[in-house]
Amino acid sequence: MTDTARPETPVPSRGRAGLLSRLPRTFMFGVLILGTLVLIAIFPEFFAPYDPLAFDYSAVLQPPSAAHPFGTDNFGRDVLSRVIHASTINLQIAIFATITPFVFGTLLGAVVGYVGGIAETIFGRVVDAVITFPFLVLVIAIVSVLGPGLVNMYIAVGLVGWVFYARIIAAEVKVQKRLDYADAGRAMGYTHTRIVFRHLLPNSVTPAIVYWMTDMALAILLGSSLGYLGLGAQPPAAEWGVQIAEGKNFMATAWWISVFPGIAIVITGLGFSLLGDGLADLLRTRK
Amino acid sequence: MSSETVLSVRGLTASFGQGDRKLTAVNGVSFDVRKGEVLGLVGESGSGKSVTLRALTRLLPEGAEVTGQVMWRGRDLVSLPPAALRQVRGGQISMIFQEPMTALNPVLPVRVQIEENLRAHTGLDAAGRKARSRELLDLVGIPDAARRLNEYPHQFSGGMRQRVMIAIALASDPDLLLADEPTTALDVTIQDQILNLILDLRDELGMSVVFVTHDLGVVAQICDRMAVMYAGRIAEEGPVADVLAQPHHAYTLGLLGSVPHAGGERRPLHSIEGTPPGLAAIPPGCAFNPRCGFATSECRQTLPQLVPSGPARQAACHHRDRVADETTVPIPRAAGSGGGR
Amino acid sequence: MTTPLLTAEAVSKDFLFARTIAERFTGRPARTVHALNGVSLEVRRGETLGIVGESGCGKSTLARCLVRLHECDAGRVTFEGADIAMLSGADRRAFNRRVQMIFQDPYSSLNPRMTVRQILAEALSVHGMVPRDRVDDRIAELLTLVRLPQDAATKYPHEFSGGQRQRIGIARALSVEPEVLVADELVSALDVSVQAQVVNLLLELQERLELTLVFVAHDLRLVRHISHRVAVMYLGQVVEVAPTEELFERPRHPYTQALLKAAPSLDPSTRTRKVAAKGELPSPSNLPSGCLFHTRCPHVFDRCRSDAPGLTSRGPGHVAACHLANPGIEGPA
Numbered sequence: 001m002t003d004t005a006r007p008e009t010p011v012p013s014r015g016r017a018g019l020l021s022r023l024p025r026t027f028m029f030g031v032l033i034l035g036t037l038v039l040i041a042i043f044p045e046f047f048a049p050y051d052p053l054a055f056d057y058s059a060v061l062q063p064p065s066a067a068h069p070f071g072t073d074n075f076g077r078d079v080l081s082r083v084i085h086a087s088t089i090n091l092q093i094a095i096f097a098t099i100t101p102f103v104f105g106t107l108l109g110a111v112v113g114y115v116g117g118i119a120e121t122i123f124g125r126v127v128d129a130v131i132t133f134p135f136l137v138l139v140i141a142i143v144s145v146l147g148p149g150l151v152n153m154y155i156a157v158g159l160v161g162w163v164f165y166a167r168i169i170a171a172e173v174k175v176q177k178r179l180d181y182a183d184a185g186r187a188m189g190y191t192h193t194r195i196v197f198r199h200l201l202p203n204s205v206t207p208a209i210v211y212w213m214t215d216m217a218l219a220i221l222l223g224s225s226l227g228y229l230g231l232g233a234q235p236p237a238a239e240w241g242v243q244i245a246e247g248k249n250f251m252a253t254a255w256w257i258s259v260f261p262g263i264a265i266v267i268t269g270l271g272f273s274l275l276g277d278g279l280a281d282l283l284r285t286r287k
Numbered sequence: 288m289s290s291e292t293v294l295s296v297r298g299l300t301a302s303f304g305q306g307d308r309k310l311t312a313v314n315g316v317s318f319d320v321r322k323g324e325v326l327g328l329v330g331e332s333g334s335g336k337s338v339t340l341r342a343l344t345r346l347l348p349e350g351a352e353v354t355g356q357v358m359w360r361g362r363d364l365v366s367l368p369p370a371a372l373r374q375v376r377g378g379q380i381s382m383i384f385q386e387p388m389t390a391l392n393p394v395l396p397v398r399v400q401i402e403e404n405l406r407a408h409t410g411l412d413a414a415g416r417k418a419r420s421r422e423l424l425d426l427v428g429i430p431d432a433a434r435r436l437n438e439y440p441h442q443f444s445g446g447m448r449q450r451v452m453i454a455i456a457l458a459s460d461p462d463l464l465l466a467d468e469p470t471t472a473l474d475v476t477i478q479d480q481i482l483n484l485i486l487d488l489r490d491e492l493g494m495s496v497v498f499v500t501h502d503l504g505v506v507a508q509i510c511d512r513m514a515v516m517y518a519g520r521i522a523e524e525g526p527v528a529d530v531l532a533q534p535h536h537a538y539t540l541g542l543l544g545s546v547p548h549a550g551g552e553r554r555p556l557h558s559i560e561g562t563p564p565g566l567a568a569i570p571p572g573c574a575f576n577p578r579c580g581f582a583t584s585e586c587r588q589t590l591p592q593l594v595p596s597g598p599a600r601q602a603a604c605h606h607r608d609r610v611a612d613e614t615t616v617p618i619p620r621a622a623g624s625g626g627g628r
Numbered sequence: 629m630t631t632p633l634l635t636a637e638a639v640s641k642d643f644l645f646a647r648t649i650a651e652r653f654t655g656r657p658a659r660t661v662h663a664l665n666g667v668s669l670e671v672r673r674g675e676t677l678g679i680v681g682e683s684g685c686g687k688s689t690l691a692r693c694l695v696r697l698h699e700c701d702a703g704r705v706t707f708e709g710a711d712i713a714m715l716s717g718a719d720r721r722a723f724n725r726r727v728q729m730i731f732q733d734p735y736s737s738l739n740p741r742m743t744v745r746q747i748l749a750e751a752l753s754v755h756g757m758v759p760r761d762r763v764d765d766r767i768a769e770l771l772t773l774v775r776l777p778q779d780a781a782t783k784y785p786h787e788f789s790g791g792q793r794q795r796i797g798i799a800r801a802l803s804v805e806p807e808v809l810v811a812d813e814l815v816s817a818l819d820v821s822v823q824a825q826v827v828n829l830l831l832e833l834q835e836r837l838e839l840t841l842v843f844v845a846h847d848l849r850l851v852r853h854i855s856h857r858v859a860v861m862y863l864g865q866v867v868e869v870a871p872t873e874e875l876f877e878r879p880r881h882p883y884t885q886a887l888l889k890a891a892p893s894l895d896p897s898t899r900t901r902k903v904a905a906k907g908e909l910p911s912p913s914n915l916p917s918g919c920l921f922h923t924r925c926p927h928v929f930d931r932c933r934s935d936a937p938g939l940t941s942r943g944p945g946h947v948a949a950c951h952l953a954n955p956g957i958e959g960p961a
Contacts, residue, residue, distance in 0.1 A: 180737035184797070187695050188751055188804065189724025198750070202741045331819040444908050474682035474846070476905040479890035483903050501820065504849075504892030508899055528896045545824035546894060547853030552872065553676075553831060556853070558824030562789045578821075 027278020033271030041087040050078035052085040052238045061254045071256035073246060079256055083264050086238040090268065093150065093223035093232075093239075094216040100158040102212050105165025106205060112166065113173030113204075114196045123170065130163045139222065140231065148231045150223075157219065164215075165208050172204035206283040213276030217269035224265055240265050293495050294320040294343070294463060299355035299365075301335075301342040310566040312338040314519040315355070317593070320463065325489060325496040327510030327527065329503060331542075331563050335519035336499045340465050343497075344376045359463075378408040381456035385468040387448035391440040397424075397451050398436035401458050408459035423454040428484060446477035450484065457488065464489075466498045470505065482509050503546055507531055512599075515539045518564055518574035521593055525600030535602035537579045537610050573605065581606040632670035633840055634694060634727065634808055638703035639667045640864075641689055645913075661913045663689040665864040665920075666703065668939070671808070676834065676841040678855030678872070680848060680887070684912055686864035688732075691812045691844045695729045725755050728801035732813035734793035738785040744771075744796055745781040751803040770799045774829060791822035795829065802833070809834075810842040815850065827854060848891045852876055857945070860884045863912060863920040866939065870946040880948040882925045882955045919951070927955045 040047050050056075056076035064071045070079035112123045130138070142156035176182060177200055185195040224241025226232030233239035235246070240261035247257030301313040313335040320326050330336040342353050344364060357364040359380070364372065376382075384390040392400060401420040405411055411419060424432035427450040440448055449469055456464060466485065470478040486509055489496055498510060506513050506527060514524040515536065523536040534540040544557025561578045564570060570577050576586040585605050596602040596611075604610060641664040651658075664686045671677045671694075681687045692698045693705055696712050704711045707723055715723050731737035738747060748767045752758055758766045771780055774795040785793055794814060801809055811830070815823040827850065834841050843854050851858055852872055859869045860881065868881040879885045886905035907924040910916050916923050922932040931951050939947040 180731040180733050181739045183692075183697055184729070184731060184737050184800070187697055187724065187729040188754065188800070189721045190750075190754055194754070199739050199742075203739065331821060446908055474909070475848070475890040475892075476682065476886055477908065478892075479904045480906075482892075483901060486901065502892065503820075504894050507894050507896045508892040531894065531896060542820060543894070545821045547827075547849045548894070549852070549876070552853055553856075555828045555831065556824040558828060559821040560825075562791060562822055563819060 024278055024281055026274045027281065030271050030274025030276075030278055033267060034275060037087060037268060037271065038091065040084055041091045044085045044088055048078075048081035048084040050081040052077060052082045053236055061250065063254070064256055070260040071254065073243075073254070073257045074250060079243075079260050082238040082243055083240070083260050086240050086243060086261065087264070087268075089150070089233055089237065089239045090220050090223060090264075093153075094219050094268075094272070096150075096154045097157040097219040097223065098161065098212060098215045100154070101161030102165055102208065102215075104158070105162035105167075106169050106201070106208050108162065109166035109169030109208075110173050110196050110201045110204065113170035114177055114192070114200060116174065120170070123166065127163055127167055130160060135160060136222065136225065139226070140229070143226065143231045148226075148234065150233055153223065153226055153232050157222065161215070165211065168208050168211055169201075169204055172207055173200050176200045176203050206280065209283065210276045210280040213272045213279060217272035220265060220268055224261075291322045292319045293322050293359070294497075295356075295358040296320075296343065297356040297358070299339065299342055299357060300353070301338050301347060302352050303348075303350060311569075312519055312566055313342055316516075316519075316521055318514055318521065318524060320495050320497060322495055323489065323493050324511045325486070325498055325509055327506040327513040328497060328499045328516060329501065329506050329513055330516035331501060333518070333563050333566065334516040336501075336516045337467050338519075339516065340382075340467055340497060340499050343465065344380055344382070345372060346376065346382065374408075377404060377456075378459045379461055380463045380465060381459060381461035382465040382467065383449070383452050383456050383469045385471050387445070387452045388440060390452055391448065391455075393440055396437050396439055397443075397454075400451075401436075401455050404455050404458035419458070420454075423457055424451075426457065426488070427451070427454045428480075429454070445473055446480060449473065449477075449481050453481075453484065453488070457492070460492070462494060464494050464496045466496060468500055469498075471500070471502070478505075485509065503531070503542065515542070518569050519566070520574065520603065521601075522575070523596070523600070523602035523604070524593070525597065525602075529597070529600060533611055535596045535600060535607040535611050536575075536604040537581045537606065538575045540610055540613065541578070573603075581609055631673055633673045633708065634671040634842075635706045636667050636669045636690065636694065636703065637706065639690070639693055639700045639705060640664050640702040641686075641693060641698055642701055659913050662915055663864055663912065664693065664700075665915070667861075667864070667866050668703075669859055669866060669869070671840060671842055673807075673840055674838060675856040676843055676854055678851035678858040679842065679844045679861060680846065680851045680858060681861035682846060682887075682909065684863070684909055685861040686912075687844045687846075687861050688812050689864075690861070691729065691810050691842065694842060695727050695810050696723070697729070721755070725804045726806050727808040727810065728804065728806035729810045729812065730794070730797050730801050730814050732817060734790040734797070734817055737797050738793060738800075740785055743782055743784055744776075744799075747796065747800055748781075748803050751800055755804045757804055766803070770803055773802065773833070774799045789822075790818050791826055794818065794826050798826075798829070798833070802837070806839070808840045808842065810844070812844045813846070814843070816845060816847065823850070830854070848887065860887065863910065863915065865920060865949070867921065867950075868946075868948040869939070870942070870948075871944075874943065874946050878943075878946075880942045880946065880954060881921075881950050882927055882952075883921045884948075885956060886924075919949070925955075927952055 054077065058076065059068070059072050060076045061074055062068055062072045068078050068080065070083060072078055112119050138160050139156045142159060143152055146152035146155060182195060182200060185199050223232050224244065227239045227241025228245040233242050235242055243261040244258045247254065250257055297317045299313060299316045300311065302309055302311040304310055316339055328336040328339060338347065341347050343357050345353055347353065353365055355365060359375065364375065398420050401423060402416045405416045405419055420436055421432050424436060429435055429447060429450050440451065443451060470481050473481060482505065485496060488494065500506060510527050512525065513527050513530055515522045515538065517538050522538045523530065523534065530539060531543065534543060541557070541559035545559060547556060559578050564574060572588050573586045573591050576582040579586065591603045591605045593601045593603040596607050643661045643663055645659040645661065667690055679687045679690065689698060693700055699713060704713060706712065707727060712723055745767055748770055749763050752763055752766060767781055768778055771778055776792060776795055785796065788796065815826050818826065831854065833839065843851060845851050855872050857869065858872050858875045859866050860883065861867065862883045868875065868879065868884045875884065876888065879888055890904035905924050910923055918934045918936055919932040922928045925932065937949045937951045939949045942948050
């Protein structure tokens with residue numbers, strides 16, 4: 001044996017140990033917000049001081065006070081308790097309205113991006129068709145046909161929302177499949193399924209995950225919009241959009257009915273956005 | 288060849304970043320460039336050869352710190368005010384790059400780009416500039432110059448683009464041409480054309496050239512003197528034929544052994560172990576010691592200085608005599624002389 | 629080393645470029661790049677065949693056709709006499725196992741999200757190379773084979789240098805115990821000193837494992853060092869094939885001669901100031917008539933512009949495609 005090919009000194013590795021310290025502060029802040037929110041959503045009874053549905057005609061339209069930090073509404077229901085209980089429904093909306101589009105869109109997008117050709121052309125036309133309609137209008141139209149309610153809202157969002165994920169993934173897979181590791185897989189005799197789902201997809205999914213985070217925030221807004229319009233969650237259930245709608249007649253006299261659920265929406269959206277940005281940093285392929 | 292020194296570099300150091308994260312890419316580099324000579328700066332990636340070249344005219348990204356002395360016509364370019372430096376850059380000293388597509392502006396016809404340089408560095412009027420642009424394209428061997436002046440960079444092939452870039456560099460009638468791997472992206476037959484062009488221009492215009500490359504063959508073919516760089520320092524320096532025939536630094540020896548020679552087919556190459564160090568982890572003592580077959584404890588502790596090691600030669604190696612003895616075999620060295628070192 | 633193991637028979641491959649909007653409006657037809665124009669070659673068992681040429685000569689396309697990453701538009705590639713385009717099912721899988729490719733770019737040829745162990749284990753399990761409980765042992769053997777430390781298995785590609793990544797690529801190809809390795813510019817992205825390490829490894833592995841090697845590269849010095857025989861390509865055609873020494877000592881095609889002359893020699897005493905080949909590569913979408921090299925050839929005469937020369941014998945195992953028997957020295961053949 002000659003001295004010609006001994007192992008090279010490995011490049012110093014940046015292991016997982018340094019991971020926590022490298023996390024951006026904004027990401028940790030996002031995790032903190034959403035973590036708290038999930039905790040509240042799972043155990044609303046533990047955090048809410050009152051029953052969210054209990055009428056109390058002795059305390060109607062009271063401004064924020066020590067007894068009712070967020071005030072009460074026109075039925076004397078405690079706004080804080082309602083905001084807390086609504087978080088359960090709103091987080092459900094965030095997840096259920098987006099998970100089907102995410103999974104379905106990702107899988108389909110991966111296949112379209114890999115196959116290309118005619119599949120891509122057809123897919124392109126579908127995307128054009130969906131994108132030319134305003135998203136909200138399309139969803140409202142579908143919900144109107146199916147009837148109001150949360151489940152129908154999930155269906156409506158699912159029918160439209162997958163397109164955006166599929167588009168992101170298809171574009172990314174198209175880039176990835178030109179890289180040599182995809183050809184290496186083909187030259188090794190791997191099946192197309194293996195190449196797409198074992199090799200290309202894990203390298204393409206990051207932008208879709210980041211978009212998913214933003215999409216959850218958007219889903220809460222959409223759920224609230226539909227709730228406000230009476231097409232989503234139905235009263236008397238507590239839901240932030242429904243609450244804002246309920247408070248609209250009292251804007252001038254009892255602002256707190258609408259404003260506090262509004263703030264809850266903003267904070268949740270912020271949490272998802274920060275999480276999404278942080279994930280983008282975290283999942284970026286290291287070169 | 289005249290031996291008048293036109294550029295004198297002393298202790299040139301270039302670093303990036305601050306505090307703990309400060310990385311020194313070029314460390315105390317000194318050399319002279321004589322009138323009409325082609326000096327080759329050769330090294331592998333991360334050796335600091337390109338940074339050295341750019342540091343000469345302070346053409347480095349924001350945040351880079353350059354110290355030392357670069358004497359050009361009695362002035363120190365390192366401390367020259369920006370306005371005066373701009374007059375030197377692209378004027379008396381021109382530069383050409385590896386990738387002409389990114390060095391040329393894609394949305395301007397080449398005529399505009401050549402005339403731009405003429406306007407900045409000569410007193411020619413519009414008609415004079417136009418005529419001179421044509422002359423320059425002719426000079427660098429672009430056929431049908433009058434028509435091609437109005438074309439855009441993407442309409443030229445890689446070799447022709449490199450010629451355009453050389454024409455732009457020549458517009459100001461420079462005395463020194465800095466070439467940063469200008470033929471690395473080109474095919475060999477085109478590389479051959481461009482190298483010949485650079486030599487022809489050197490002869491006609493009496494320029495000096497500093498030529499950065501990783502290819503020892505290119506150095507052997509066009510340079511008069513060469514400086515081998517490793518980890519930001521000059522390892523050895525001297526006339527090309529002498530250095531290639533008998534290296535005085537173990538790294539040069541290893542680099543030569545890594546290149547296949549005729550007569551040694553299908554036998555192991557005398558490669559160097561390991562990889563060049565990153566800027567953040569340059570070994571103490573002689574930076575080459577972990578990869579060096581000659582290394583002793585002295586090499587691990589003391590940085591060897593660049594000292595004279597022969598006629599017109601310098602080397603920074605504690606064992607230059609042992610290294611020189613190893614290569615009494617002139618190149619091409621037989622690769623079959625056994626695997627071990 | 630006499631029976632051809634892998635052959636290309638008059639292989640052609642075109643690439644169609646999508647038209648730009650401007651071209652659609654002006655009704656210009658889509659641009660076709662003729663990457664391969666009737667390439668015939670044979671690779672013999674146990675040998676190293678070097679394929680050299682400049683960019684755009686089709687050498688990478690040919691490499692990809694040989695492993696069926698591209699399907700040929702015309703002609704065929706055979707492996708042990710069988711047309712590889714006809715292989716399907718188990719036969720195709722067997723072909724894919726026995727003929728492996730190693731890629732140029734050490735940064736994109738490995739899946740960045742898989743550890744070295746996962747990369748190697750996948751290849752081993754897909755082709756059922758070893759029983760499940762032997763996989764880790766085999767990975768350890770493979771790492772030793774390509775001289776990587778054992779702890780490399782748990783690392784990701786980005787934790788390695790370029791030279792080490794190429795070793796991982798070689799280990800992946802070797803994991804399925806192939807008979808043929810097609811290496812496309814294997815070391816051209818590496819530093820000179822690291823190049824030599826990988827070349828040494830390749831030479832040693834070939835001897836030990838009795839591999840047949842197709843070494844595609846633009847670096848003449850490397851090709852000369854590694855190959856038993858060399859094929860020179862120009863504009864999608866093979867212009868000359870010969871045993872290595874024969875080709876470098878007595879090149880019979882003017883392009884080969886120009887290529888050898890243009891390659892910068894390490895010996896400063898061989899300097900010339902004569903340009904080896906004038907002009908530039910013609911566009912591969914608009915090929916010259918007759919001999920493809922006639923636009924740049926110093927010995928061009930009328931026949932070259934109209935007749936395309938075929939590969940004719942110039943000695944034992946030596947063929948060249950030129951109308952002149954000995955260009956630069958003698959008259960027409």
